[in-house]
Amino acid sequence: MLDSLHIKNFRCFEDLTIPSLGRVNLIVGKNNSGKTTLLEAVSVFANGKDLSDGSELAQGDWAKVIDKLQSILTNRNEIFGQDEDHSDFGVFIKSKNNEKDQKILFETKSQEEKLEIAVKQDTQKNIYLSIASKQGEENLLLNKKGNIHRYWEDSEHIENLINKKNIKRNNEHYDDLSFTPDQIKQLQESFVFATRGYEILNKKVRFIPSTSAGENIAELWDAIYEENKDGEIYSVLKLIIPNISSIYFLEKSKDVGRIGYLKEIEDLKAKPIRSMGEGISRLIQIFLHAFLSRGGCLLLDEFENGLHYSIQEEVWEKLFKLAKELDIQVFATTHSEDTVKAFSKVALRSPEEGQIIYLARHMREQDPDKGKISAIVYNENDLEMILQTGMEVR
Template identity: 25%
Template sequence: MAVINSINIETFRGISNLKLDNLAEINILTGDNNSGKTSILEILQSLEEPDSFKIWRTLLRRGTFINRGLSYYEGFYDLFNINDEKKIIKYNVQSEEKNIKVVITADKSEEEVRIKPETEFFKESYSQLFEDGQMEFDRVEILSKLDLKLYINENKKDEMVLYENQIQISNENQELDNELKRNIVYISPIRHAEGGLFLNNVLDNPDLYEEMLDILKEYDDGIISINYDSKNERGMNRGVYKILSRSSQKALPLNVYGDGMKKAILLMSAVIKAKNGILLLDEFETAIHTSAMDKTFRWILQTCKKLNVQVFLTSHSKEAIDKILKCAPEMRKDMAVYTLSKVNEKSVARRLSGDKAIEVQDHMGLELR
C-alpha cells in the first residue's frame, strides 16, 4: 500500500491553506460543520484517477442532482471557492512513492449557443418547455460557459467545456496514466440506504466472510449466511442478496432489514473492496447502534490493518470517536485525530495521536471535536 503521508490543500470549496501532515494508517477527521471534513475526503477520492475529470463528476454533491433540475455546470462551479474571483483548485498530496500536485482552472465566459430539441447537452433541460410551447424549437441563447483544465505536476492532462443547463457529458476516450490510479473506496453517510454493497468481494474471501457473519450476530443473532439470489422473482433485471437466519422460515432480502444491518455489511464489505488501497468513511457511525459499535469498529480496524488499507473517517459524534479510539487498544499507535477549524478565514487542523487524544478527552476534559 502506498500510504499517503501528507495533504496540502491551497484552495478547494471553502478550504484555504489547510495542511495535514504525518498522516497515520487510521485518520479521524472531526470539527464543526463546514470545517472541511467531507471536502478532504473528496480530494482523496479524486486520487482514484487524478488525471481525469471523469472522477470529479462523481464528487459533485448532488446525488441525483440532474433529476432535480441542476446541471453539471452548477455542480462543477460549486467545487471552487465562491469568494475567489479567479476560479482555481490547487492541492498537493505526498505519498511514499510520489508527490502529486493537482491544479484545476475554470474560466467563465458567455457564448451564443443554438438550442434545438435534439441537442443532447440540453435536451432534458428544455424538453418540457419545448413541449409546452414556452420555447421555440430552434433558437439562439447567450449561455454562461466554463472552460475547465486539469494539470498534474504542471502537465495538462484533461480539459472540458460546460454550458449552463448542460445535463450530459460526452464519454470521451481519454488515455489515463495507470501509474496514477489507486484503489479508493468512498462510503457516504446514506450509501447503505441506497442499496450499494460490495458483497461479491466478501463472497470471494471465505475466511473474512465467516468473520463477518460473527460480527453480524450483533444485529441478528440467528444469522446463518448471506447469498446472492439470481432468480428474478420480482420482475427485476438483477438478483438480490438474501440473508438466511434462524429467526425466519426462509431467506429474506437484505432490504427488509434495518439500517444498522445494512450499514454494517456495507462497511465491512467496503473494507475488503479497499484491499491495498484507501477507505473513506464519511460520518462512519451513521445507523450503527452504540451497543454494536465496539465489535463492528474493532473488526473494521483490524481487517484494514490485515489488508493494508489506509483509513480516513469523519464524525461529529463524541461517542463514536471514543469507540473508535478505544475498541482496539493495540492499534492506537496507528491512529491520529485531526480537529478542523477556521481561523481568520484560513483552515487549520490540530493533530493528536491516538493515545494523546484519549488523554485529552478522558483526563483533561477537552473536546476533540
C-alpha cells in the same frame, strides 16, 4: 498511503494543512466545518495521484478524477445545466473572483505526491481542464458553458477504449471486444470498459455515503463471494446477530433488482436484510467496501449511522485490524461522542495507527484568518486525555 495532506482552493478549504495522517483517521468538527469535503478531497487526490504515463489505459486513470468530480456534484445537487454564468468547475474552486489562479492543489507535506487541477484558456478562447501529477499532465476540453466534459460522453473515444485488447476482468482476458453503436451508447452513462465486474474489483478508492440506501450491495457481495471472503463478513455481522447462518440475493423483478436475504440458524425462512434494521445493512456495506479496497483508500461518511454505541468499539477493532492486513488507509467522519470514545480506545491499543483530526473555522472578529478552516491533529497522549476527562472534540 498518505502521510500528510495540503489542500488549496478546494471548495470550503482555502488553504488547509494536516501535518500528519494515520492509517485510520477519524474526522470531527461542527456542522459546516468541511468533514465530508475532506473525504471528497482525499478521494479526488487518491484517484489522481498515481496517474499513468503512456500506458494503454492512461486516459482511464485521469478519467477517474473527472468521474469523482462529477459524482461530487451529483451527490450534492450542484449541477448547473442552464445558467451560462456558472460552471461545474467553479463550484470546486475556493478563490476570489478577481484572482487569476484558478488552480486546486492537493499534495503531501514532502510534496512527494502531488495533484493539480486547473482551468486554462487558449488563444482561441477554448476552455480546458488541466489535470497534472508528477507522472504527467492531461488537458481536457470543457464544453461551451465551462462544464466538465466526461470523456466517455464521446462515443468515438469510448469505442477506441473498449476495443483495446487485454482488458482484465476476474482474471479473464477478452481479446476481441467489439460493440455496436447502440451498445456504446449504453456504456456511456455507466463508464464500464466491458463489464461491471471490472469496475467493482478494480476500484481501490471507495467512498461510503452516510446511509446504505441505494447501494447495490448484491454486486459487492458477488465480488467478495468470488474471493471466498464472505466468511469474514459473517464474523462481523455476528456482533448484531449471533446466530446468523447465511446471506443470499434473489432477483424478484428487473425493476427492483436483486434483494438480499439473511437467515438465522433457528429460522426456517430467511428475512429481507432491509427489514432487519439499518445496522445490519450498514455493517454489510462498510465491510464489503473494506475488503474490496485492498491496497487503497476507504472513505466513510458518518460512521455511527445505524450502529448502536455498544458495538462501535468492536467494529473499530475489526476495521483497524483489516486496514493493517489489507494495507488500507481509512478516513471516517462522525458527530458522535460515543464514536470518538470507541475510536480512542481502539487507537490507544494500536500505536501509531489511529488519530483524530479536528476541523474548525476561525470565528473571532479580530482574527485575520476569520472564516478559514484549520485542522488540529490529536496524538496518542491527547486520545488518553479524551478518555480520562471526557473532553469534547466535536
